[in-house]
Amino acid sequence: MNASPPEGLAPPLAVLLELTHRCPLRCPYCSNPLELERARGELATGQWTRVLDEAAAMGVLQVHFSGGEPTARTDLEALVAHAAGRGLYTNLITSAVLLDRARIAALAAAGLDHVQISFQDSEAAGADRIGGYPGGHAKKLAAAREVKAAGLALTLNAVMHRQNLHHLPEMIELALDLGAGRLEVAHVQYYGWGLANRAALIPTRTQLEAATATVEAARVRHKGRLVIDYVVPDYYARRPKACMGGWARQFLNISPSGKVLPCHAAESIPGLSFENVAQRPLAAIWAQSEAFQRFRGTGWMPEPCRSCARAEIDWGGCRCQAFALAGDAALTDPACALSPHHGAVLALAEAESEAGREAFVYRQIGARIPA
Amino acid sequence: MTEGTLAPDCRPRLAPHVRLRFDAVRARQVLLAPERVLMPDETAVAVLQLCDGERSLAAIAAELAVRYQAPPAVVAADIAEMLQDLVDKGLVLA
Numbered sequence: 001m002n003a004s005p006p007e008g009l010a011p012p013l014a015v016l017l018e019l020t021h022r023c024p025l026r027c028p029y030c031s032n033p034l035e036l037e038r039a040r041g042e043l044a045t046g047q048w049t050r051v052l053d054e055a056a057a058m059g060v061l062q063v064h065f066s067g068g069e070p071t072a073r074t075d076l077e078a079l080v081a082h083a084a085g086r087g088l089y090t091n092l093i094t095s096a097v098l099l100d101r102a103r104i105a106a107l108a109a110a111g112l113d114h115v116q117i118s119f120q121d122s123e124a125a126g127a128d129r130i131g132g133y134p135g136g137h138a139k140k141l142a143a144a145r146e147v148k149a150a151g152l153a154l155t156l157n158a159v160m161h162r163q164n165l166h167h168l169p170e171m172i173e174l175a176l177d178l179g180a181g182r183l184e185v186a187h188v189q190y191y192g193w194g195l196a197n198r199a200a201l202i203p204t205r206t207q208l209e210a211a212t213a214t215v216e217a218a219r220v221r222h223k224g225r226l227v228i229d230y231v232v233p234d235y236y237a238r239r240p241k242a243c244m245g246g247w248a249r250q251f252l253n254i255s256p257s258g259k260v261l262p263c264h265a266a267e268s269i270p271g272l273s274f275e276n277v278a279q280r281p282l283a284a285i286w287a288q289s290e291a292f293q294r295f296r297g298t299g300w301m302p303e304p305c306r307s308c309a310r311a312e313i314d315w316g317g318c319r320c321q322a323f324a325l326a327g328d329a330a331l332t333d334p335a336c337a338l339s340p341h342h343g344a345v346l347a348l349a350e351a352e353s354e355a356g357r358e359a360f361v362y363r364q365i366g367a368r369i370p371a
Numbered sequence: 372m373t374e375g376t377l378a379p380d381c382r383p384r385l386a387p388h389v390r391l392r393f394d395a396v397r398a399r400q401v402l403l404a405p406e407r408v409l410m411p412d413e414t415a416v417a418v419l420q421l422c423d424g425e426r427s428l429a430a431i432a433a434e435l436a437v438r439y440q441a442p443p444a445v446v447a448a449d450i451a452e453m454l455q456d457l458v459d460k461g462l463v464l465a
Contacts, residue, residue, distance in 0.1 A: 011396055013408045059396030061408050089390060089403040114388050114405045153388030155405050181388070181461050182405055227461040229406065 009287060011059025015252040016066050016093075016264070017048065019076070023069035025095050026132030027120065028360035029159060029194035029201060031264050032068065036365045037256040045075040047278060049082045051254060054282040056086035060252070066093040068256070071103065077110045084111025091116060093157075096143035097136050101150075104143070108150045115147045116155040116184070122170035130164065132362045144178045155182040160211065161201035162353060168211050172218045176226060183226055185215050187233040191265035191320055193363045200360055204353040205236050234335035235349035239310065240317025241335070247295035247319055252286060260285045262292055265320040269329045295319050295329070302331060304338045377428055377451045377458070383465040384424030391419050404462050414439075418450050422463060428454070 021036040043051075055063065063083045070076055071094055083090050092107065096117040107115075117140055121127035127137035147154050156178060158171040168185065175183040187208075188194045188201045203211070215230045222228070234241050244251045244263045253261040258277040261267065267274065272291040286292060294300065298311050305316040316322075317333025325334040326341045334341035361367060377383070385391060389404045391411075400416045402409040411419060417438070421431045432447035439446065457463035 057396075059394065061394065061401055061403055087392060091405060113390070113403075116405070151387070153386075153405060181386070184406075223459055224461075 010249070012252050012286060013060065013250045014062040014064065015051075015055050015060050015254065016064040017051070017070075017079075017254050018066055018068060018256050018264070019048070019070045019073045019079070020256050021068040022072045023067055023095065023363075024072075024097055024133055025069070025120075025136060026362040026364055027118075027130065027159070027193070028132075028197040028362055029161065029188040030363040031189070031192055031194070032363070033192050033265070033267050034196065034367075034369060035267075036068075036363075038365070041257040042073075043256065043258045043278070045078060047258065048075075048079050051258075051277050051282060052079065052083045052086055052088065054277075055252075056083075056088055058283040058286065060088065062089040062091060064091045064093050069095050069098060071096075071098040077106045080107055080112050081110040084113075089113050094118075095131075095136070095140070096147075097133065097139040099143040099146070101146050104146045104150045104152070108152055112152060114153040114155065116157050117144050117147070118157040118159055119171065119174065120159060121164045122167040122174050126164055126167070130360075132360075141178070144180075148179045153182075154178065154180045155184060156180040157184045157186060159186050159188060160203075161188045162203045162207060163200065163358065165203055165207045165211055168214050169218075172214070172222075172226075172228075176222065181227065182229065184229045184231065185211070186229075186231040187211075189231070189233065190235075190324070191268065193361070195324060196361050196369045199352040199355065199357040202235065202349055202353045203233065205350065207353075208233065208236055234317075234321075234333075235345055237335050238337040239335075240314050240321075240333040242314040243318035243321070243333075246297075246312075246315035248286075248292040249296065249315070252282070260289070262295075263320065266291065268320050269323050272329075300330060304336075305332050308338070377455055377465050379429040379432075379447065380427050381465040382424050382427050383422040383431075383454050383458075383463050385419065385422060386462055386464050389462045391416070402462065404460075407460075407462070409462075415453060418453060419463075422454070424464075428465070 020042055021032050080090050090112050091114045093116045120130040124137040128134050156175040190198045215228055219228050248262045253264045259274045261274055274291050275285045275289045301316050305311055317335055319329045322331045322333050323329040325345050332339040334345045391402050394401045402411050432443055432450050436443040436446040454463055458465050
């Protein structure tokens, strides 16, 4: 293993802390791994504050407090205050079902910059079914209003898939009604639980095209009032997404137990070993760890990526998706039309989206995943 | 909605959730917003540092025209274009 950091390696822009995998919701597309971390394996407060110190010192600018449900940690306010004290831009990524006025006030006082609340649908029946949590939608609405009342910036994260895409216009209206400055229309990505539930989630091509048109029209109509970010499912794309802005280029993800990952799904790739913040400084892991070096830059690329004009635009797409769909993380992402596996992926998307499966495998510790 | 150009008498300021700060590691100013990190160049930083909600766009342009010894009309047009882009992105209020 080459122990020296790559020349010209820029510091990461952002770190996402999965403070816990505990969560009251059971969303069938959760980005957490299928092997969920138990509470007893979580880092202690003092370990997280040290991670924040190290992140700020190495040039990280933003910290995302995520999970699971990060508000399940009673030390969240202390961690936010610590991060704010180090000059980090603090973002809370939450389901919001545990947030009340007092907690929001405490987080605002701790220096929280921004809150992102996920919504499962635009109305309660669908949302509570998808999230697997009765009463959740009403709690989210109340919490979102409290976030705004506390003067915090709000992003609404609308997670979209075949079973709720018909409500996309209502989701946009909901974002406006709640006073969100930003809306993420995020089509489900097929990793972890989302991959296990792909047949129940993947949109038809017709649905996807309608959604894209709806987003484009809404961007124009609400310009200056609501910023809309759009995350597409790339099974129907011709070119892959620049996943994470390139493997180990801008972003770090830290699991509840302290494992440092280039992305939240990286553990799905066999053969990579991930180092832990309890054992090694974050900066050293970023610069030198084998898992980060493995797909960093363009040196690992096979053809057609290696000689592609887009090599440093989309960075070969997504390594986790290459493994999930083509069986080898070192191949071109099959979302790319230049991949020999692209046709099969497209056929899979069309077949699954037309078959109409509705039942979900809900996220829970020890759930049985059908093969 | 505010389409096109900003009025000379508007008083631009950073949106409440946006922060402009010096980053010692990169030795430059950075603009931080939800899911966004911008690395404004020196000129943009000079503009943003004057966007305090007190000064008008015309006043900012006049101040920078003196500093950079450039024609005020040209400076005003450049600033308006740059700020309009940031207004559209929700980063600046005007």
